[in-house]
Amino acid sequence: xxxxxxxxxxxxxxxxxxxxxxxxxxxxxxxxxxxxxxxxxxxxxxxxxxxxxxxxxxxxxxxxxxxxxxxxxxxxxxxxxxxxxxxxxxxxxxxxxxxxxxxxxxxxxxxxxxx
Numbered sequence: 846x847x848x849x850x851x852x853x854x855x856x857x858x859x860x861x862x863x864x865x866x867x868x869x870x871x872x873x874x875x876x877x878x879x880x881x882x883x884x885x886x887x888x889x890x891x892x893x894x895x896x897x898x899x900x901x902x903x904x905x906x907x908x909x910x911x912x913x914x915x916x917x918x919x920x921x922x923x924x925x926x927x928x929x930x931x932x933x934x935x936x937x938x939x940x941x942x943x944x945x946x947x948x949x950x951x952x953x954x955x956x957x958x959x960x
């Protein structure tokens with residue numbers, strides 16, 4: 846069993862479904878090609894553990910063909926994409942939690958402790 850992301854014309858994930866294992870051929874086609882032809886969408890395999898395409902796809906994620914990766918929507922303007930993981934990173938690392946909870950403040954570009 847494998848998971849597949851359905852992409853719209855802008856490579857935005859609109860659905861994620863379960864399908865047959867990627868090693869199987871369906872009517873002589875690899876699974877991505879078969880599902881793409883059957884649905885009319887561009888279909889890309891995704892993986893919960895990030896073994897392929899960096900991150901598990903979710904609705905609203907973008908598929909970047911150059912990086913062959915799924916990238917989550919950017920939550921904050923100040924965050925930058927980590928090219929190695931294709932995940933958004935704050936400009937400063939989050940402090941060690943030590944039982945505390947923090948949230949990002951875009952107003953002053955810092956982590957704040959949740960009271």
